[in-house]
Amino acid sequence: MIHLGRYTAIGPTTCLVILLLRIVQPNAVSAQGITPATDGTGTTVTPNGQSFDIESGSLSVDGSNLFHSFQTFQLASENTANFLTNPSVQRIFARVSGGNTAFINGKLKISGSQADLFLLNPAGIIFGPDATLNLPASLTATTANHIEFNHGRFNATGIHSYGTLIGNPTAFAFGPSGTIHNQGDLTLLPGQSLTLLAGTVIKTGTLTADNIQIQEISEGQIIQVSQAGSLLSLELSGEAFQDNSVNGSLTMLPNLLTSGRAEHAGQIITNTDGQILLTDSSLPTALPGHALNPTNLFAHHPSESSSLSANLGDSSPHGDIYNREAPSHQSTTTGKPGENHRAPSQSRIATHHFHRTVLNTANASAALADVEDQRTQDFSNYFGRDLQAEQLTLPEIQHLLTQIHGETGHQSVVVYIKTPKLAIDIAQQTSTKLELLIFKSVGEPINLEISNVSQEELFTTVEQFRRALIASARTGSKRYLPSAQKLYQWLIQPIEDELGSEQIDTILFSMDSGLRSLPIAALHDGQQFLIEKYSLGMVPSLGLMRSNYQPLGKAQVLAMGASLFQELQPLPAVPAELENIEQLWPSRGFLNETFTRKNLIDQQQQTPAQIIHLATHAEFNAGNADQSYIQLWDEQLHLSDIHTLGWDQPTVDLLVLSACRTALGDVNAEMGFAGLAVAAGVNSALASLWTVSDVGTLALMNEFYHQLQQTSIKSEALRASQLAMLKADIRIESGQLLSEASRSVVPLPAELSQLEHIDFSHPYYWSGFTMIGSPW
Incomplete structure (x- = not known):
């Protein structure tokens, strides 16, 4: 009730x-x-x-x-x-x-x-x-x-x-x-x-x-008085109704509302003497000489012949103007036209200037310590415990990158991105500019300050990009590209200019608040996606990352999951997902009733696995870490408790969550996502920013485990899987999931066998998957 x-x-x-x-x-x-x-x-x-x-x-x-x-x-x-x-x-x-x-x-x-x-x-x-x-x-x-x-x-x-x-x-x-x-x-x-x-x-x-x-x-x-033949109504108190000053007002209201003679008139009020006034609408007033006079006319039913008129002044839009008409209808304008200033529809995004600073050892160490300390503190506050971060120096970072290159053959670069702060924070010695701090295996670090990019503009563009990318999956449109290209120009182009002729193939990002839920793989340079150029990874900070490299070619996998839930949406592809892993890797699989906290702990203690795969719902929600969880068969494993499972003794090299979702745009939710590897005590974690369809998740996971056997680092296996989807090498045909890239065939459950229309090349299906923690 x-x-x-x-x-x-x-x-x-x-x-x-x-x-x-x-x-x-x-x-x-x-x-x-x-x-x-x-x-x-x-x-x-x-x-x-x-x-x-x-x-x-x-x-x-x-x-x-x-x-x-x-x-x-x-x-x-x-x-x-x-x-x-x-x-x-x-x-x-x-x-x-x-x-x-x-x-x-x-x-x-x-x-x-x-x-x-x-x-x-x-x-x-x-x-x-x-x-x-x-x-x-x-x-x-x-x-x-x-x-x-x-x-x-x-x-x-x-x-x-x-x-x-x-x-x-x-x-x-x-x-x-x-x-x-x-x-x-x-x-x-x-x-x-x-x-x-x-x-x-x-x-x-x-x-x-x-x-x-x-x-x-x-x-x-309240006494209601309505004019015959219309739904225009006056509500008067008892005393107001006795005031003769309102007599005759009713017949005047329609004309007052539709005459268009009042500038920015959008609301009716009355003085105490009964005089009817039109007040400002919620529309913004234009500059002098560019007046806008809305009449708030609505065509409430389609018609063969009707008119809609409004008095418009000059307009200066910052994009295209569209005249959208219904089929077989005409629209005309009368009166003296105002001026119309339109930017070319194909104009390129204006280049933002940036200030480049080469940092000597002392300045680089100070900048590194500042950003590392801040991020360690942020994540410690979020998880509610003191996280022990390694205090890395510039020589140690360069040694790590050189060592990884020798062990894997992959040349990596570390990029810290600091978002612009509001002007009100200037007193706290924070920058109102977008900053990129770049560390390579050789050479002096570079600090780039991108001007003319405000915090509001950056975050608004990120939100537009995410929304357009997700919403366009149903229609297959590419309306996410303008924001994808703008973000590429701000965040990636300055970095590429610094890489020069070096054979960099892996970028490890440490993102600031507001960017940790950015699907960076789908940023676009106008010709290709970022993932087509580089393997990508995301880490809270280098000091919080477990950087010891272990090849995974012959790793043991502990695979658990659930296909049925009491309150959550079923995941019918999970049995096929677990079975496929068991066929490819030395592994143990547990489904539904056996997917419990106790069994998860017992199995890992008895035979430690380098890879733990959990095929289940996971939610990164607003609020503290105890609001986010991984759904087991009979309970929720909260993010604040995951460190108690002992996955750091010995260290699990890779944790995979195959069906997770993040509350996009929420600062705490994205901290939970970006801090997953830290929370679990593992080297790396693979998770998705949003819930991809069950069959879409199966498609990527099947390809990932094939590619992981053939590549030397985890982020490259993810990249190869994403490229296979992007290039349409993965499809559904005759009730089977086919991959030309890995030459694999996976029979689909009956619930999913008819979904042959899915276009896996759309970035919605692959760009949300992110390698968190060590990319190696």
Whole structure:
């Protein structure tokens, strides 16, 4: 049972509150469409024919609640809003934070789970006459200001720590609240509930469900006055209604709202004398001479003949301008055109200047000690224990790189990347520039300061890159390339300029906060991906890395996993994954009920293995290390406890997690990911930044274990596997996973045998896999 709470904020009784729900315009769907909010929630919206596929978002720590945030939500009658989920999601919470009414005149759909859907928009929600539902469970639509949970709340706006918002909501809190109007036929499956919670609920359509709850949340004594023939409504207090100054105002409102004579008019208020005023909208004011006069007109229904007009001044966009038209329709402009300044669509990214400093031994040692101490402290704080880092000097680093070259034949370089700090931190002697600190086996270290790259610009580009890369997998598009190339220019191009003619083939990155969840393998120089040039690795710091090299050609493998879970999504490819490892390597395999903490410890103590492979769910979540975990058969192994398994006595050379996920964009989650090898006490760890499909994981893991037998270092085996996927050497055919690179054939379980359309060459399938710790 949901508890309905109410928080009120009552203003003076003489205040006239005017709510624009909608001006009825026959032949009029909003031109805005569905757009995700840029507030860190991570929602992506991908047009797919007549559907908008809604993905990503943010999960609670237990994976049961999925949160989405939209700037606008306007759905035409021929369109479907399809929320894509996984089976573990039980509830979807979708808010509209842009300040405009949500207009839903198409179909709401959920795919992949049996989740309940919660829609939140204080500005109001309209279900148009063609609105329909294709939902597996219940629907709650509300104009509340926020939704309460036991350990936090989901506000209508702002940035959240979604991880703590677990379980069912406990209350809906209302301030000045909007209206819900249903004009459509909203029907749910038998046994489900349909709930409408708002300041005003108007029902001109039909509602069909076993349990229907409608609750109007008022703010004291409110009298509603509506103009005949429209849904433009005034809400007045009892005293305000007695004021004759409001007489005649109703007939004036439509003209005032649509005349376009007020600059930046987007909201209606009244003075105490009843005078109606138009106030500024939320749109930014342009520079003098470039005025913008929005009229906030929405075409609420497609039509054969209708007009949409707005007064526009000069515009100076920093990209292409698109005129998107519906088929067989025309759009024309009238009036005197303003100026339009457009940058060439094929223009290259402007080169950012950088300052190059050659460091002598003393300066290099000081710079090295500074960055190493800071990162050791950061990871010690995260794991809640004092991590013992080796204090490396410049000669020791160069000796290590030279020694590795002699043992493996691979020439490596170490790159520390320090992100720009905010200007407010200048007093703390931190740099507002992007810094790259480069150590090679010979020669003096180089420090590069990249100017004109702010922290906000860098982090925004990283987030755009990750979102575009993940969202484009479904369509196979390459819309991730602009941000991939921009990041390459900032982070990689200056490094390559320093490598010169040296035969560097391996780059080991120590990333700063905000970059540890960057899929760096997919950065692009305009011609090829970074992984096509180098083997790559990521380490918290050199001092925290176990650098002793051990060949793995004849290593023993302890392989454990689970294909079935009580609450999490099944992994049907896991049995094939473990069986394939047993065929390739000297190994012991344990599945499902035998995948326990005790057996994991016992097996490693009895016969120590150099490689431990865990085919199961793993989550790197927001919060401390005890919020992240590896799922065993009967319990969660928390990241804060993994060091108690004794994998450093003797040292395990490689830990593989084949189905993990990181809360992208969260600083603590990425520390858990980047610190996996340190936490486990192993030399290296292979894990993925996001959950790749079960068959996609099987494809990479099968190739990786083949390549690991043929290469001298682990990061090169990963690179060869990623290249095999990139070059389309791996595919599904006739119910089998085929690899031309390793000449291998893996029979697929029945659940996966029909998935022949998957394009493994897309970087979504391979770039999230990262070698953490020693790349050698």
